[in-house]
Each structure stands twice: as C-alpha cells, then as structure tokens.
Amino acid sequence: MKLKIFLLSIVCFVGCTDLDIPPMNVIQDKDVFTTEGGIRIYMARCYSELPLEDFRYSPTRGTNHFWIINPQPANTGEALSRDLNGSTTEGFNFWERAYPLLREANYFLQTLPTYAGNFQQADVNHWMGEARFIRAVTYMALVKRYGGVPIVNTVLNYPEQSIEELRVPRASEAAVYDSIAADLDFAYNNMKPTSESGRANKYVAAAFKSRAMLYAGSIAKYNQIQLFDGNQNRLCGIPATRANEYFKAAYDAAVLLEGQYSLYRKNWTAGDKAAQMQNYINLFFDATSGENILIKGYKYPETVHGYDAYNVPRQLMGGNGYSSEVNPTLNLVELFDGIPKNADGTIQTLDATGKYILYTNTLDLFANAEPRLRASVIVPGDVFKNESIEIYRGIYTGAVAGGIDRLLPEGSTAPYPAANIVSSANAQQTPFTLPDGSKKNPAGRSGVFTADGTAAVSGFSVRKYLDPARPTAEVLENRSDQTWIEMRYAEVLLNRAEAAYELYAGGQAGNYLQDAFNIINQIRDRAGAVLLGSIAELNNINIVRNERRKELAFENKVWWDLKRWRILDKEQNGTVYRTLMPFYAAGAGKYFFDARFDERNSRYTFDTRWYYQEIPGSEISKSQNLIQNPGY
Amino acid sequence: MKNISLFILILMASACTKKFDDYPEPKETLAGNVKTAAAKVNLQSEAGDRGIRLVLEELSWSKTPTPYYFFAMQDGSFRNTKIFKGNYRISVEGPFVPLLQYDGSGQITVDNRKTMDIAGTTNVDFEVEPFLNVEWIGEPAYNSANQAISVQVRFTRGTANPLFQQNVTDVFLFVSPNTYVGNNNYDNKYSVQVNYSGTTGNDQLGQTVTLTTKDKLPASRAYYLRVGARVDYGLKYYNYTTVKTLNIP
Numbered sequence: 037m038k039l040k041i042f043l044l045s046i047v048c049f050v051g052c053t054d055l056d057i058p059p060m061n062v063i064q065d066k067d068v069f070t071t072e073g074g075i076r077i078y079m080a081r082c083y084s085e086l087p088l089e090d091f092r093y094s095p096t097r098g099t100n101h102f103w104i105i106n107p108q109p110a111n112t113g114e115a116l117s118r119d120l121n122g123s124t125t126e127g128f129n130f131w132e133r134a135y136p137l138l139r140e141a142n143y144f145l146q147t148l149p150t151y152a153g154n155f156q157q158a159d160v161n162h163w164m165g166e167a168r169f170i171r172a173v174t175y176m177a178l179v180k181r182y183g184g185v186p187i188v189n190t191v192l193n194y195p196e197q198s199i200e201e202l203r204v205p206r207a208s209e210a211a212v213y214d215s216i217a218a219d220l221d222f223a224y225n226n227m228k229p230t231s232e233s234g235r236a237n238k239y240v241a242a243a244f245k246s247r248a249m250l251y252a253g254s255i256a257k258y259n260q261i262q263l264f265d266g267n268q269n270r271l272c273g274i275p276a277t278r279a280n281e282y283f284k285a286a287y288d289a290a291v292l293l294e295g296q297y298s299l300y301r302k303n304w305t306a307g308d309k310a311a312q313m314q315n316y317i318n319l320f321f322d323a324t325s326g327e328n329i330l331i332k333g334y335k336y337p338e339t340v341h342g343y344d345a346y347n348v349p350r351q352l353m354g355g356n357g358y359s360s361e362v363n364p365t366l367n368l369v370e371l372f373d374g375i376p377k378n379a380d381g382t383i384q385t386l387d388a389t390g391k392y393i394l395y396t397n398t399l400d401l402f403a404n405a406e407p408r409l410r411a412s413v414i415v416p417g418d419v420f421k422n423e424s425i426e427i428y429r430g431i432y433t434g435a436v437a438g439g440i441d442r443l444l445p446e447g448s449t450a451p452y453p454a455a456n457i458v459s460s461a462n463a464q465q466t467p468f469t470l471p472d473g474s475k476k477n478p479a480g481r482s483g484v485f486t487a488d489g490t491a492a493v494s495g496f497s498v499r500k501y502l503d504p505a506r507p508t509a510e511v512l513e514n515r516s517d518q519t520w521i522e523m524r525y526a527e528v529l530l531n532r533a534e535a536a537y538e539l540y541a542g543g544q545a546g547n548y549l550q551d552a553f554n555i556i557n558q559i560r561d562r563a564g565a566v567l568l569g570s571i572a573e574l575n576n577i578n579i580v581r582n583e584r585r586k587e588l589a590f591e592n593k594v595w596w597d598l599k600r601w602r603i604l605d606k607e608q609n610g611t612v613y614r615t616l617m618p619f620y621a622a623g624a625g626k627y628f629f630d631a632r633f634d635e636r637n638s639r640y641t642f643d644t645r646w647y648y649q650e651i652p653g654s655e656i657s658k659s660q661n662l663i664q665n666p667g668y
Numbered sequence: 669m670k671n672i673s674l675f676i677l678i679l680m681a682s683a684c685t686k687k688f689d690d691y692p693e694p695k696e697t698l699a700g701n702v703k704t705a706a707a708k709v710n711l712q713s714e715a716g717d718r719g720i721r722l723v724l725e726e727l728s729w730s731k732t733p734t735p736y737y738f739f740a741m742q743d744g745s746f747r748n749t750k751i752f753k754g755n756y757r758i759s760v761e762g763p764f765v766p767l768l769q770y771d772g773s774g775q776i777t778v779d780n781r782k783t784m785d786i787a788g789t790t791n792v793d794f795e796v797e798p799f800l801n802v803e804w805i806g807e808p809a810y811n812s813a814n815q816a817i818s819v820q821v822r823f824t825r826g827t828a829n830p831l832f833q834q835n836v837t838d839v840f841l842f843v844s845p846n847t848y849v850g851n852n853n854y855d856n857k858y859s860v861q862v863n864y865s866g867t868t869g870n871d872q873l874g875q876t877v878t879l880t881t882k883d884k885l886p887a888s889r890a891y892y893l894r895v896g897a898r899v900d901y902g903l904k905y906y907n908y909t910t911v912k913t914l915n916i917p
Contacts, residue, residue: 261902265774266732610856644902660733664735668717
C-alpha cells in the first residue's frame with residue numbers, strides 16, 4: 037500500500053510540469069489570429085450563423101433550416117400555401133441563437149488588436165469593421181423581433197463575473213438602434229470599399245444602415261405600444277420626436293451607395309417587354325450583377341437548400357413530391373400594371389353586361405402585363421422551363437350563348453357549385469370529353485385541384501428565384517444552390533425613397549419629394565412598369581410602399597415592412613385573400629377568369645401583440661431581469 | 669481500503685438531504701371582480717390571453733419580482749385558489765385605461781395598482797374605465813325567412829380621458845355554438861365584422877348599430893351571441909356586451 041502511494045505521488049509530480057500546456061488538439065487564438073486564412077475561417081463561421089431570412093428560413097422553424105414548407109410569403113398576403121393558412125408569428129427561439137453570435141463578434145473585436153502586428157493596419161481596420169457589421173446585423177435581427185434587448189458589447193466571463201452582473205437587463209429600443217448605427221458607422225469608416233463575394237465592405241455597412249434606420253424611423257412614427265422598465269428606459273417603442281432623425285440617417289446612408297452599385301439592366305431593352313422580363317429574371321442569377329450588395333452563396337453539395345423543390349409548379353414536381361408552396365395572391369398581382377382593371381383597381385374579368393370575358397388562351401389576359409409581374413409570378417399559361425404552365429380550376433359545361441354569368445355572387449367565400457362545373461380532386465385526372473369529341477383534363481397540370489394543395493391554389497405560381505435551368509431530376513430537397521441576394525441596390529433605393537417621402541411628409545426642408553419621385557421612376561423603368569407622370573402624382577406614402585412590395589415580393593422582407601408600418605393588424609383582420617380561377621368554357625372553347633376569395637377560406641388575423649414578439653420563457657428563467665413584452 | 673469505503677458511504681449519506689421542500693403549499697385564495705368605474709358592473713371580456721389578466725408581483729422577497737399572471741373569466745370575475753401567502757402588488761390588464769401609466773420619458777404618472785397581503789381568502793375588486801361601453805339594445809331577432817339573426821347595439825366612450833379616446837376601428841358580431849364567444853372563439857361563417865376607416869367609427873358612438881349574421885344559420889340549435897368593439901389603442905383588445913343566447917327553432 038505504502039509503495040503504491042509512493043509511486044503514485046512520483047507519477048503526479050513528474051506529470052504535472054509537462055501537462056501544463058494548452059491542449060494540442062484545440063485551436064488557439066494564436067492559430068486563428070495570426071494568418072489571413074485564420075481570420076477568413078473565423079468570419080466564415082460568423083457569416084454562416086448570420087440571421088438572414090433566406091432560402092433556409094421560415095417563420096415556424098427559423099433560419100438555417102432545410103425544411104421551408106411554411107413559407108414567409110404565405111404569412112404576408114403575398115401568397116397562399118398549402119402548409120401555412122393563417123397569420124402566424126415566429127415559433128422559434130431566436131434569442132438563444134443571437135447571443136452566441138454576438139459573443140463571437142465581441143471575442144473577435146477583443147482579440148484581434150492583440151495580434152494586429154501580424155497584419156497591415158488597413159486589413160486590421162477592415163476586419164474590425166467586419167466584426168462590428170456582424171454584430172450590427174445580429175442586433176438588427178433581435179430588435180426587429182423583440183424591441184429593446186440587452187446590449188452586450190464585451191465578452192462576458194463566468195465565473196469571473198457574478199451571475200447578477202451577467203443578467204444584463206434590456207436596453208431601450210432606441211438605444212439598440214443607436215448601437216446598430218454606431219457599429220455600422222464604424223464599419224463604414226474603417227472598411228475597404230470592396231470585398232470578396234458574400235462578405236461585407238463599407239458600402240454593405242451603409243446599405244444595412246439605411247435599412248436599420250428606416251425601421252427605427254417607422255417605429256418612432258407608427259408604433260403605439262409602449263413598455264417601460266423601472267428606470268425610464270422605453271423597451272418597446274421610440275419617442276415620435278426622433279422619427280425624422282432616423283429617417284434622415286436612413287436617407288443619408290442610402291445616398292452613400294450612389295455610384296457604387298446600379299440597377300441591373302444588362303438585358304434590358306427599351307420598349308421590349310420580353311427583354312425586360314428576361315432582364316428581371318436574370319437579375320437573380322447573374323453573379324456579376326452590379327445590383328448585388330450582399331449575397332449568401334450556396335454550392336452543392338456542401339451548402340444547399342430546397343427552394344426549387346418546394347416551389348416549382350405542380351407539373352414540374354421533383355422526386356420528393358413537393359411543389360407550389362408559394363402561390364401569389366391576386367391581391368399582390370393586382371398591384372402590378374398592365375392588366376385590365378376595374379375602377380377600384382381590381383382585375384377586370386367581366387364585360388360591361390356582367391358576363392365573363394372570354395380568352396383563347398389563359399395567357400391572353402396578361403398579354404400586356406408589366407414585365408416585373410411575369411418575372412416574379414408564373415401566370416396561367418406562361419412558359420417556364422420550356423413548358424407552358426397549365427393552370428385552370430375546371431371546365432364549365434353550362435350554356436354559353438348570350439354570355440356566362442358569374443358563378444358565385446360577388447364577395448362569396450362559398451365553394452363553387454357542382455352544377456355545370458367539372459373539376460379534379462388531384463393530379464390523377466379523368467379527361468372530360470368536350471362537345472367536339474376531343475378530351476381535356478378538368479384541371480390544369482399545375483392545378484387547381486379541389487383536394488390537393490400541392491398546386492397553384494391561388495391560380496398563380498411563384499417564379500422569382502426559381503432556377504430556370506435546373507432539370508426536374510435535380511429538383512430535390514437539399515439540391516438547389518442558387519445564390520440568395522440579401523441586399524440589393526433596389527432595396528437601398530427604396531429605403532431612400534421611403535425615407536425621403538417620410539421626411540417630406542414630416543415637413544423637413546430639402547429636395548426629398550423630387551428624389552423619391554426620381555427613384556420610384558428608376559425602379560419602375562427597369563421593371564417595365566408605368567412611370568409616375570409628375571411629382572404631384574406622388575401624393576401618398578402607399579405609392580412608395582406598394583413599389584417596395586412589388587419589387588421585393590417573395591424576398592422575405594415584406595412581413596417586417598408590414599410590421600414596422602404597423603398596418604399588418606389592419607390588413608389581416610379576419611382577411612381572406614383573393615385568387616384568380618381560370619375556367620375552360622366547353623361550349624365556347626375558350627377560357628374565362630373568376631376573381632374570388634380563397635375557396636379554401638383561409639382566414640388571416642394578425643394578433644397585435646406580435647408587433648413585439650414574446651421573449652422566450654427559457655430566457656426569462658435564465659435572467660429575471662428581462663421584462664416580458666406586453667400581453668404575453 | 670474498508671475505511672475508505674465506509675468514509676465514502678458516510679459522505680454520500682450526509683450529502684443527500686432527506687428534507688422535503690418545507691414551504692407550505694400555495695392555498696390562499698384571491699378572488700374578486702373587475703368592474704366599470706361608472707356603472708359598477710362587471711366588465712365583460714374574453715376568456716384567455718386577450719381578455720383580462722391579473723398581474724401579481726410578490727414583494728415579500730424582491731422589489732422586482734418576475735410577475736405571475738392569471739386570467740379573469742369572461743364575465744370579469746376572477747378566482748385563484750392556489751396562491752402563496754405573502755405581500756403582493758396586484759394589477760389588472762385588459763380593454764380599459766391602464767392602471768399604470770407613464771409619460772413619454774418613462775416616469776410613472778398614474779399608478780392604481782394595489783398592494784396587499786394575500787392570506788386566507790382575499791377579496792379585491794378593481795374599478796376600471798373601459799375604452800368603450802358596448803350595450804345591447806333590445807333582444808336579438810331571428811328572421812326565419814333568410815335564416816339570419818339581427819342585433820342592435822350601441823357603443824359609447826367609457827372614459828373621459830382624451831389619451832384613451834382613439835378612433836373606433838371596428839365592431840364585430842360574434843356567433844358561436846358555445847358560451848365562450850368572442851374574438852377568441854367564433855364561427856366565421858356567420859359572424860360579421862364592420863370595419864371603420866379613419867374617424868368614421870367615431871361617428872357611430874352613441875348611435876344604434878344594427879348587425880346581421882352572414883350566410884344562413886341552420887335550424888334547431890342554440891347560438892351564443894356577443895358584440896365586441898374596439899379602439900385603436902395598444903394591443904387593441906375588444907370591449908364586449910354580455911352573452912345572449914338565441915334558440916333557433
């Protein structure tokens with residue numbers, strides 16, 4: 037026994053000295069912060085964690101998730117979906133994802149100066165700016181969800197710091213936006229003008245500042261909810277007096293990008309709608325586009341998504357059996373130009389006597405449609421991947437002499453009557469024999485079916501971002517790898533136009549209205565839309581907002597816009613969205629269109645509490661200093 | 669070696685305490701009503717988290733405790749029989765002028781919360797000013813020809829405080845096959861909402877508003893009816909009438 041203890045103590049003494057080294061299998065600061073490659077790897081992780089609402093985002097499952105069958109556009113009125121049928125708020129804990137990333141940015145900011153001697157000063161400044169950019173984008177993702185959040189701009193350490201010190205309370209909402217502005221100003225002042233694709237530079241920082249400050253200005257102007265802590269910090273809401281200050285900051289930041297980026301017009305030809313449409317489609321696929329400000333790249337097989345698999349029209353469905361998750365609403369389509377409209381702005385489907393207008397092909401209704409519409413939305417009969425996308429709801433077998441009356445009264449949400457209408461429950465169709473003896477399926481190959489939601493349930497299918505070159509064999513989950521454009525110059529211009537209009541409306545001196553007018557027309561010109569005739573026509577903020585909703589449709593931005601404008605509870609207030617149902621009139625051999633409320637009767641009501649999302653209970657359990665948002 | 673084993677055994681035995689949680693179980697009762705300040709009648713709301721909510725902050729241990737919430741019933745009464753004994757600051761939140769108000773800089777301007785000990789059965793009533801008073805006029809009428817129910821209501825301001833006299837945004841006739849009827853629970857096939865834009869809703873204040881159900885109500889059953897109206901303030905909760913039952917023959 038004694039001998040054993042003696043031997044053991046010898047082993048201990050001998051062992052101790054040699055074991056006192058950093059573990060050889062763990063990467064140390066000196067391995068990372070001494071080479072450019074190390075910095076690049078550190079940043080690669082930060083960017084991969086960056087909270088972008090891209091191809092891998094859905095409100096139910098959050099960011100960086102492969103399964104996006106609950107698409108955000110089906111939450112905003114942009115689209116209808118089989119799998120998201122009512123207003124929803126985010127159902128995942130974003131909070132716990134944000135603070136680790138903030139820590140990584142803070143650790144970088146704290147550590148890099150120690151190793152600055154290994155690099156050129158300009159590089160060090162650039163990277164310091166880059167980490168501040170990462171931090172700002174993360175705070176932005178927090179503040180737009182929760183309002184004021186704890187500002188943690190240092191690396192917290194336990195047990196060196198006490199638990200009570202680590203329970204950082206929420207800062208005011210304005211303080212968080214101010215912190216974002218400070219970070220992005222630092223980034224602008226310290227970063228280089230260019231960077232490798234997918235990484236920030238000084239202009240990227242300015243672009244994000246224009247977005248953040250526009251959000252802050254909108255909150256100050258439109259928010260009515262207030263929540264104070266006991267120390268006069270306003271956790272929810274910003275004093276209205278600060279609105280113009282934020283709008284000015286948004287405007288000034290957007291102006292910084294002038295001349296650095298441009299709207300994509302490589303294939304654009306004046307007066308040629310086909311070329312303008314193709315130009316708009318290409319904008320999302322051209323890696324050399326001068327409009328791209330910050331992109332998130334994907335590359336099969338390392339980093340992938342399933343956007344095509346979930347969203348292709350039904351007739352181009354891939355092997356996983358998904359399709360048509362994003363079906364644009366008629367409400368969205370009616371915002372665009374070039375389709376026949378009634379006096380109230382709704383689509384015209386009836387003639388002066390109240391009978392349906394007949395068309396030889398479904399595409400005829402959209403013959404003069406704005407190119408941007410057809411580049412964003414596949415309308416019935418349009419061509420995608422060299423196929424005509426067949427969308428119609430049924431065959432009308434009733435009498436056609438003297439015209440066809442409305443199938444349902446105006447405003448009805450009832451199902452179509454069974455009489456005189458042949459329809460299909462799903463894609464296994466039984467052809468119907470037409471009066472001339474030929475056969476025709478009761479519904480289009482991409483829908484609309486009465487019992488199968490994997491079809492164009494709204495009468496439209498999304499086109500934006502769908503890869504036109506990907507063969508159907510590759511239309512699979514985790515197989516797509518097109519690039520996500522998180523920030524493009526069109527958004528910066530629209531930020532500028534909106535800020536300018538708000539400044540004008542807020543009585544600020546300057547040439548703001550003229551500037552907003554010029555920008556709206558630049559955007560419209562590229563889109564092939566009808567230009568504003570004069571400055572006097574720009575007399576309503578909704579003109580600027582609708583331009584944004586059209587230009588940025590299906591880019592997962594609109595939900596946040598509707599929230600910051602504080603209009604979502606009014607737009608979604610027992611709301612049923614509208615659809616456009618083409619029918620084939622067997623007796624006439626022609627198509628007609630019925631504009632109606634969603635036959636599925638999906639009703640949207642936005643809960644006003646969701647303007648400020650619930651702080652996850654698990655976070656409040658960890659830190660009782662966190663005050664919950666109102667109503668939860 | 670045996671000694672060591674024994675020592676470890678003793679260590680383990682002493683480490684795990686045999687004492688149970690020795691706090692008394694929560695068995696105090698807090699009950700009461702939320703009433704309108706003017707008429708002293710119970711304030712109607714909806715069951716659940718968009719109705720009336722009690723906020724309890726137990727001050728016995730901390731000045732800034734995590735609040736404990738529970739909901740009042742839809743008739744404005746509340747009763748919770750599982751509260752820990754202690755000193756509490758109690759507040760209610762709902763479709764009425766908040767008991768706790770701040771000015772623009774975050775200074776508390778109004779604080780009508782109540783601080784009290786809860787022991788045994790503690791009764792407390794709150795008197796609040798609803799944003800709107802919504803009242804029935806007459807009884808709901810069933811029209812068998814078009815299988816619809818018509819009701820008449822009147823809504824008026826429940827507070828003279830101009831800070832809480834926002835525009836009336838909508839009035840809603842809720843129809844449900846069970847007694848829990850309101851914005852949280854209604855059949856949208858029959859219920860009907862009238863939206864007002866801008867200040868047009870304010871013109872209806874004090875007027876008789878007639879609402880008629882949509883679609884055709886099936887026969888031989890009872891329907892529960894309620895009308896809600898709201899102003900454009902905060903979380904936009906509804907103020908309600910009482911629930912009326914209508915038996916359709």
